[in-house]
Amino acid sequence: MSKDLPLLVSAPPERRDAARNRRALLDAAAELMAGCGVEALTMDAVAAKAGVGKGTVFRRFGSREGLMASLLNHREEEWQAGVISGPPPLGPGAPPMERLLAFGASRLRLHLDQGALIEAAGRTWGENYAVLGFASMHVRLLLGQLGVEGNLHYLATALIAPLSLPVLRQQIDHGGMTEQQVFAGWTELVRRVVEGRSA
Amino acid sequence: MSKDLPLLVSAPPERRDAARNRRALLDAAAELMAGCGVEALTMDAVAAKAGVGKGTVFRRFGSREGLMASLLNHREEEWQAGVISGPPPLGPGAPPMERLLAFGASRLRLHLDQGALIEAAGRTWGENYAVLGFASMHVRLLLGQLGVEGNLHYLATALIAPLSLPVLRQQIDHGGMTEQQVFAGWTELVRRVVEGRSA
DNA sequence: GGTCAAAACGGACCATGGTCCGCTTCCATT
DNA sequence: AATGGAAGCGGACCATGGTCCGTTTTGACC
Numbered sequence: 001m002s003k004d005l006p007l008l009v010s011a012p013p014e015r016r017d018a019a020r021n022r023r024a025l026l027d028a029a030a031e032l033m034a035g036c037g038v039e040a041l042t043m044d045a046v047a048a049k050a051g052v053g054k055g056t057v058f059r060r061f062g063s064r065e066g067l068m069a070s071l072l073n074h075r076e077e078e079w080q081a082g083v084i085s086g087p088p089p090l091g092p093g094a095p096p097m098e099r100l101l102a103f104g105a106s107r108l109r110l111h112l113d114q115g116a117l118i119e120a121a122g123r124t125w126g127e128n129y130a131v132l133g134f135a136s137m138h139v140r141l142l143l144g145q146l147g148v149e150g151n152l153h154y155l156a157t158a159l160i161a162p163l164s165l166p167v168l169r170q171q172i173d174h175g176g177m178t179e180q181q182v183f184a185g186w187t188e189l190v191r192r193v194v195e196g197r198s199a
Numbered sequence: 200m201s202k203d204l205p206l207l208v209s210a211p212p213e214r215r216d217a218a219r220n221r222r223a224l225l226d227a228a229a230e231l232m233a234g235c236g237v238e239a240l241t242m243d244a245v246a247a248k249a250g251v252g253k254g255t256v257f258r259r260f261g262s263r264e265g266l267m268a269s270l271l272n273h274r275e276e277e278w279q280a281g282v283i284s285g286p287p288p289l290g291p292g293a294p295p296m297e298r299l300l301a302f303g304a305s306r307l308r309l310h311l312d313q314g315a316l317i318e319a320a321g322r323t324w325g326e327n328y329a330v331l332g333f334a335s336m337h338v339r340l341l342l343g344q345l346g347v348e349g350n351l352h353y354l355a356t357a358l359i360a361p362l363s364l365p366v367l368r369q370q371i372d373h374g375g376m377t378e379q380q381v382f383a384g385w386t387e388l389v390r391r392v393v394e395g396r397s398a
Numbered sequence: 399g400g401t402c403a404a405a406a407c408g409g410a411c412c413a414t415g416g417t418c419c420g421c422t423t424c425c426a427t428t
Numbered sequence: 429a430a431t432g433g434a435a436g437c438g439g440a441c442c443a444t445g446g447t448c449c450g451t452t453t454t455g456a457c458c
Contacts, residue, residue: 015424015435043415053438058416123318126365129373136374154384155391157370161360166325171356174328175335185353192354192395193388214454217406242445252408257446 022060024050029071038120041067068121069128072114079110080134096145097194103138104163104186111165112179118165126164135160149198159193162186221259223249228270237319240266267320268327271313278309279333295344296393302337303362303385310364311378317364325363334359348397358392361385 014022028049032040043064047054061067088094089102111118118125125131139156148155161167163186171177177185213221227248231239242263246253260266287293288301310317317324324330338355347354360366362385370376376384 017423018436021437042413044413047438054415055417055438056436059436064415119322122321123365127368129369132369133373150391151384151387153374154370154376154381155388157366157374158361158384158388161363161366162357164360164363164365166322166363167356167360169326170328170331171353174332175352175356177353182353185350185357188350188397189354189357189392192349193391196391196395198387214405216453220407241443243443246408253445254408254447255406258406263445 021052021056038116065122065124068117069125072117072121072125076131096142100142105183107163146194148194155193220251220255237315264321264323267316268324271316271320271324275330295341299341304382306362345393347393354392
């Protein structure tokens with residue numbers, strides 16, 4: 001007699017066929033990519049491999065970059081889970097400075113590991129507010145715990161910026177640095193920012 | 200009787216038709232862009248407007264992104280000239296800290312002004328070693344003059360990173376900061392890095 | 399001026415991202 | 429089960445970036 005409670009869920013769930021196709025597409029994309037790298041990830045190929053029409057791919061992901069971003073989201077969510085509730089020092093339980101350095105090292109690895117995908121995703125991923133926003137908030141929190149005073153909002157984004165893939169590429173591929181040296185440099189940057197007095 | 204001295208010039212000059220076409224193409228591109236924004240910059244349109252074949256456009260610039268990068272290079276060269284020999288505080292003659300802050304403000308403006316073009320140029324511009332290299336070297340030099348000790352190579356790139364367009368976009372479009380607040384934040388970052396003691 | 403090789407040109411051609419719209423599938427309601 | 433409309437689907441179609449190769453231009457050398 002009474003309809004189910006709206007449950008305060010804003011977006012109604014996907015229809016079953018839609019969900020099935022979304023899964024099939026992500027699986028197909030992951031498989032193609034494992035096989036031949038991002039080059040092989042053409043929209044026609046993904047659609048064919050998943051056994052759906054091309055239009056469906058675009059309906060689900062909006063664009064090629066959107067598809068890449070969806071693939072990345074999976075890893076990103078795992079990573080965020082590690083920060084929120086994983087083992088220390090990345091997760092809670094370690095002193096703030098250790099967590100901050102673990103954050104940097106982990107983020108650096110993540111970006112280098114997913115490099116090809118991140119570049120293929122372009123701005124769709126780079127401008128993903130959720131991703132940058134989470135990292136920024138986390139760093140801001142840690143800076144606060146470290147007793148840093150000043151414009152934490154800005155300082156957090158400024159500490160995250162040199163961990164972005166283009167910068168890492170520049171330093172490692174053209175600047176002759178190793179991954180270890182980059183991390184050491186970032187550590188020094190963090191130390192200076194944290195130890196500096198506020199204005 | 201004797202051929203001209205090789206003049207120690209490594210690359211032979213362009214043939215005259217090539218030079219003429221290159222100019223025509225850049226002019227056409229600039230005009231198209233002034234008219235309708237980067238959207239209008241399709242390779243066919245540029246070729247048609249310049250009165251050359253499409254193949255010629257690709258020969259000269261390699262790709263659409265390459266064409267964008269060439270357009271940007273013009274502005275970049277003017278900017279570099281301003282740093283090398285322009286009036287203070289951006290150019291030589293002002294105290295190092297003033298020059299450094301002028302550098303940041305100027306770079307920030309440049310990136311915001313050329314935003315559309317920079318995004319359209321993608322990695323071709325972002326990974327342009329000459330551009331990043333020049334800025335990095337300049338900042339490294341100023342840090343040295345300021346008596347900063349430590350890994351200046353890294354610190355320079357780390358100070359430049361938060362001036363990159365994606366970061367600025369994030370801060371201004373999603374983070375609710377104004378351009379002035381961003382610059383104020385960068386100033387604070389610089390102060391902390393410069394005042395911090397080395398390891 | 400004539401000759402020749404190298405460089406540049408042009409536009410037909412291809413691959414692929416992205417759109418569109420008529421058809422099909424789902425599911426809430428009766 | 430029947431039904432109606434909304435959500436989803438598919439693949440033909442288009443636009444545009446990028447390639448290729450036969451033809452033309454250039455300029456160095458005689």
